[in-house]
Amino acid sequence: MPELPEVEVSRLGLLPYLPGQRVVGAIVRTPKLRHDVPCGLADRLCGLRVDAILRRGKYLLFDCESTGSGGWLILHLGMSGSLRLMAPDTPPQKHDHFDLVFAHTALRFRDPRRFGTLLWHEGADAGQHPLLAVLGVEPLDEGFGGDWLYDATRRRSGPVKPLLMDSHLVVGIGNIYASESLFRSRISPLRAANRISRERYRALVSAIRETLAASIAAGGSSVRDYVHSDGGAGCFQLSCAVYDRTGEACHRCGKPIYMIRQAGRSTFYCPSCQR
Numbered sequence: 001m002p003e004l005p006e007v008e009v010s011r012l013g014l015l016p017y018l019p020g021q022r023v024v025g026a027i028v029r030t031p032k033l034r035h036d037v038p039c040g041l042a043d044r045l046c047g048l049r050v051d052a053i054l055r056r057g058k059y060l061l062f063d064c065e066s067t068g069s070g071g072w073l074i075l076h077l078g079m080s081g082s083l084r085l086m087a088p089d090t091p092p093q094k095h096d097h098f099d100l101v102f103a104h105t106a107l108r109f110r111d112p113r114r115f116g117t118l119l120w121h122e123g124a125d126a127g128q129h130p131l132l133a134v135l136g137v138e139p140l141d142e143g144f145g146g147d148w149l150y151d152a153t154r155r156r157s158g159p160v161k162p163l164l165m166d167s168h169l170v171v172g173i174g175n176i177y178a179s180e181s182l183f184r185s186r187i188s189p190l191r192a193a194n195r196i197s198r199e200r201y202r203a204l205v206s207a208i209r210e211t212l213a214a215s216i217a218a219g220g221s222s223v224r225d226y227v228h229s230d231g232g233a234g235c236f237q238l239s240c241a242v243y244d245r246t247g248e249a250c251h252r253c254g255k256p257i258y259m260i261r262q263a264g265r266s267t268f269y270c271p272s273c274q275r
């Protein structure tokens, strides 16, 4: 599943090509993805200029003259979505659901499992869209820090790991990044969120930022016309210390890595290093 770093890499991959270009056409081949694709989306987009591409959580936000008469194209890659830039006359393949066509290139959205999302938001502030308004802070923004996370968790007595993955609190910390960051900061995924010190939360936030940034940097160097590859369930361009390493030796202490279930998801950790 594309995680925050992959979405950010897709965004960075599109930035040299799309902003400043005007949409000359849009083709909706599949009217129903996770949500219904809005009726008349293609007509609405036609003629608008893409002014910027932003990201909120795992949503890509295409600013289509939103400060004028336009709005925002909101795109989520879902479980298996990917974006590619190609010549506009390239024949579509199965699962190619949407094209955004420019004078010399087309942005094509492919999504075999159809859990992706394609929406339109009228007006200047995409953050008011109901899907975006409920999202928590961005993990790479200044506002997300150890002190903030400490304060936000004083009344949360559940285990810390599912809380890290709660997008109402903080967005885009997927399963891999939650497990890896907790290992790096030596915090047990089972520890109650309100029983973790301010200092340890500072270490955890540093670990989250480093893990995400390393993944973005690794992915960003390989992006050209192939904007995003759905690389399967493994770590994205990242060598994992605990994720998917059940029974293998911990790099730090040599004891075996454990897998447990938390809130329906697999958690990987080292019980002797993480307290």
Ligand SMILES: [Zn+2]
Pocket (backbone or CB within 6 Å): 250, 251, 252, 253, 254, 255, 270, 271, 272, 273, 274
């Ligand atoms: Zn260990």
